[in-house]
Amino acid sequence: MIYLDYAATTPIDEAVFEAMLPYLKPDGLHGNPASTHGPGFKARAAVETARQQVAALIGAEASEIIWTSGATESNNLAIKGALEFRGFPKNGKPVHIVTSKTEHKCVLDTCRQLETLGARVSYLKPDGQGRVTAEAVLAAITPDTVLVSLMWVNNEIGTVNDIEQLAPRLRERGVMLHVDAAQAAGKLAIDLKTVAVDLLSVSAHKLYGPKGVGALYVRRKPRARLSPQMHGGGHEQGMRSGTLATHQVVGMGAACALAAARFDADVAHWRGLRDALWARLQTIPGVLRNGPTDGDRAAPHLLNLSFPGVEGESLRASLGGIAVSSGSACSSATAEPSYVLRALGRDDETANASLRFSFGRRTTAAEIEQVADTVIAQVAWLRELSPLPRNG
């Protein structure tokens, strides 16, 4: 099996695993980080080291990092918490959010939930490459807009939104900016000291950390304020209660430290693999690349392609030895074509016949060659089998 689905999740890096182990062993460092005694202080110290490691990866202060269970919770906390802090829905004031049609489901579903409570939400349509421009966001702003939620890197097609350009213009207008950076952390250089993002979500398992832990960056200057969505002991500056999972937190810290240390090598490796695979697969007649092709506006670690003229399920079945995401990507349980590809203007048929290849540290050039050979052969075979007029 060749695994090319690193954008869905990564394995835990060996060094991350080793860093976590002392906190998992029966005779290990089991203290509650909130306890005021020796074992508690040790756990607390490990949590704070990890907090610094996460902060360092994104150019933040450690005190701006709030631990969560992952990017889904971070996104929920950011969006719901920001609105609730402003009195929504109790104060009855109109509230408007701007987001895009191609956000992750956890942002879209959170927005839809807020709509049921009376919020107004604008879901912007991206351009043909999946990009939501700063101009499009600014044009959607109304006097009631309190929050813009936009992903930095699209998880299906790798489009990079120009957050650097958008952030200061929202700051001028007094509108908060939340960024889902689950696919951006460790893939793009992020420096929140220079980019005026207020809230930013990250996840550990997208960058060789464990599943079940993530973080929300909450800016301190100027202070981004949130109402907690999880109530309890007032942990995490009152924004997210619950005893911290020390081993998970330590794993996320180690993963971020590793991502920072390996950043240049990782990006160069992924970009090389992506470009090599595209060079091979673009020889397939009629193949379509979903998302941008120009260097810095395309995430380095993934490639999304459509293969018109083949049926999606048979395409996936014929590639049984290769783990990739299909045109239904994160929504594969619903068997519906990807809403991201549809927002780009792909029809259902083409969206279904799409594959997302995403690359990891262990992916080799030989694997890319093998995958290219297989995909080229299987697409040709399925087209040969088809009675439909030839595409491309």
Add this chain to the structure above:
Amino acid sequence: MTETDDGNAFGYAPEIWRLFRNAPNAGAFPDGTPGVVSAEAGTPAARSVLRLALRFDGARVIDGRFQAYGCPASIAVGAWIAGWASGRHVDELRLLKAAHLREALEIPEDRAHCALLGEDALRAVLSRHQEQRA
């Protein structure tokens, strides 16, 4: 569902998987081949098209070919019918129903339309064959 060594990562029934992977009888007869009757059936909602071509000697099929656009089950149905029909008389072919296809290929309920696709394609061929002989 568990992955098997033959690459059947999605756990298709063994016969569906075998016919999908090997696709026996795939293709079309060369233009002008005598005795060939072909017809198509489709299920637009399920986005499948099956073209079945049978070569007849009178009322008996000599051999068959198929082309298919669709899921593995619909491809397997085409391959199965094209092979099964060979050597059979039209009276036998008329008895084939979707239920037989579902049983022979272990086609699950949610893919029942693939079996209907096969039955429709075969009926269309037989109907055309009858017209030609009339």
